[in-house]
Amino acid sequence: MDHFLYNDGALHAEDVPVAEIAAQVGTPFYCYSTATLTRHFRLFDEALDGLPHLVCYAMKAASNLAILKTLANVGAGMDVVSGGEYLRAKAAGVPGERIVFSGVGKTRDEMRLALEGGIRQFNVESEPEMQALSEVATAMGVEAPITVRVNPDVDAKTHAKIATGKSENKFGIPIARAREVYALAAALPGLKVIGIDVHIGSQLTDLAPFRLAYEKVAELTEMLRADGHEISRLDLGGGLGIPYTRSNEAPPLPVEYGALIKETVGHLGCEVEIEPGRLVAGNAGILVTRVIYVKSGEGRDFLILDGAMNDLIRPAMYDAYHDIIPVLEPSPGVEQAKFDIVGPVCESGDTFAKERVMPPVAAGDLVAFRSAGAYGAVMASEYNTRPLVPEVLVNEHQFAVIRPRPTFDEMINRDTIPEWL
Numbered sequence: 001m002d003h004f005l006y007n008d009g010a011l012h013a014e015d016v017p018v019a020e021i022a023a024q025v026g027t028p029f030y031c032y033s034t035a036t037l038t039r040h041f042r043l044f045d046e047a048l049d050g051l052p053h054l055v056c057y058a059m060k061a062a063s064n065l066a067i068l069k070t071l072a073n074v075g076a077g078m079d080v081v082s083g084g085e086y087l088r089a090k091a092a093g094v095p096g097e098r099i100v101f102s103g104v105g106k107t108r109d110e111m112r113l114a115l116e117g118g119i120r121q122f123n124v125e126s127e128p129e130m131q132a133l134s135e136v137a138t139a140m141g142v143e144a145p146i147t148v149r150v151n152p153d154v155d156a157k158t159h160a161k162i163a164t165g166k167s168e169n170k171f172g173i174p175i176a177r178a179r180e181v182y183a184l185a186a187a188l189p190g191l192k193v194i195g196i197d198v199h200i201g202s203q204l205t206d207l208a209p210f211r212l213a214y215e216k217v218a219e220l221t222e223m224l225r226a227d228g229h230e231i232s233r234l235d236l237g238g239g240l241g242i243p244y245t246r247s248n249e250a251p252p253l254p255v256e257y258g259a260l261i262k263e264t265v266g267h268l269g270c271e272v273e274i275e276p277g278r279l280v281a282g283n284a285g286i287l288v289t290r291v292i293y294v295k296s297g298e299g300r301d302f303l304i305l306d307g308a309m310n311d312l313i314r315p316a317m318y319d320a321y322h323d324i325i326p327v328l329e330p331s332p333g334v335e336q337a338k339f340d341i342v343g344p345v346c347e348s349g350d351t352f353a354k355e356r357v358m359p360p361v362a363a364g365d366l367v368a369f370r371s372a373g374a375y376g377a378v379m380a381s382e383y384n385t386r387p388l389v390p391e392v393l394v395n396e397h398q399f400a401v402i403r404p405r406p407t408f409d410e411m412i413n414r415d416t417i418p419e420w421l
């Protein structure tokens with residue numbers, strides 16, 4: 001459920017007409033709903049009721065400070081995957097003890113940054129990384145709390161670019177080698193083993209792979225405890241999928257996911273962390289663009305938008321589907337037509353949809369991409385020297401620009417010409 005609905009014939013973000021924002025901000029822009037963000041966070045939080053837990057929002061999905069603060073205000077921790085994200089989380093007011101550091105290639109500088117500013121735990125992904133963290137922490141005279149990310153070798157049955165839990169993926173250490181790696185962790189100075197971490201992929205639409213993974217984690221917990229390790233925290237990752245179309249079957253609900261967690265690891269007496277990103281932010285954001293031209297082609301018609309692949313790369317990168325709807329509500333029963341929906345960037349990959357059936361739209365009309373809140377603005381670039389897409393946050397009847405569109409001067413003046421030229 002989200003808060004982007006037609007009201008009085010016009011698409012609204014909560015109580016604000018989207019066209020009104022477009023008139024003030026220009027297009028394209030991302031628009032997020034506070035109510036949807038907080039609702040989705042709470043669904044996870046409530047799904048784990050009864051277990052000691054922390055929901056750490058995977059901020060790589062959408063990391064604007066205003067979004068982070070919105071979620072932190074309702075109790076979210078953060079899952080960060082870079083030093084930059086760590087600093088963003090801190091800048092949004094999230095205390096270090098609510099920040100989890102994930103990622104396959106943390107540098108020593110990033111480790112130092114987090115140890116200085118405070119960190120809930122590092123999810124360590126390899127022995128060399130463990131060695132490096134041990135050295136950094138020891139040199140600083142501190143102890144780094146760690147889990148080890150294990151790779152449970154389960155098939156998440158999702159898009160290849162976002163599957164992370166198969167043995168062929170770069171993530172974590174093979175679960176079969178976990179005892180050996182935990183023994184190393186226990187022997188290294190400057191590290192404090194506190195638990196286990198797993199994350200098998202993104203946009204999972206079935207609970208079965210989670211079940212397989214969490215059962216393996218439960219088994220490993222008992223085994224590692226028998227080896228004398230303290231396992232008091234389980235980080236179970238993110239990855240629950242969202243419906244991108246209204247026609248396809250609905251992915252499992254957070255409450256069902258929570259029940260699965262309780263069933264598989266609830267008996268272990270561990271504190272549980274989960275790291276949802278997409279499900280918190282995905283349906284909490286839309287990308288609003290304007291039709292520049294309607295172009296008739298050979299056997300097909302094109303909608304050429306002022307939004308492009310540099311603003312929303314998911315269709316080009318992951319073959320992703322987004323619902324694209326007119327901001328003016330189409331009259332019921334109106335005749336629909338097929339369009340290829342494209343942006344102005346100079347490559348054919350800049351295609352959002354082929355042969356998409358749409359109500360009639362004309363040049364100058366606004367259209368919105370639904371479910372664009374996660375992995376949308378954060379993956380935007382300035383390819384073709386197109387200004388980095390702005391972001392807007394709505395809260396009931398108010399809205400604010402939370403990242404302005406840069407001017408061309410700002411963009412161009414970031415470059416410097418060496419003196420020899």
Ligand SMILES: *Cc1c(COP(=O)(O)O)cnc(C)c1O
Nearest residue numbers: 058102202238239275276277278
């Ligand atoms: C990307 C990522 C997540 C979030 O995945 P979603 O599919 O957005 O929920 C969680 N944890 C880790 C380690 C990740 O890399």
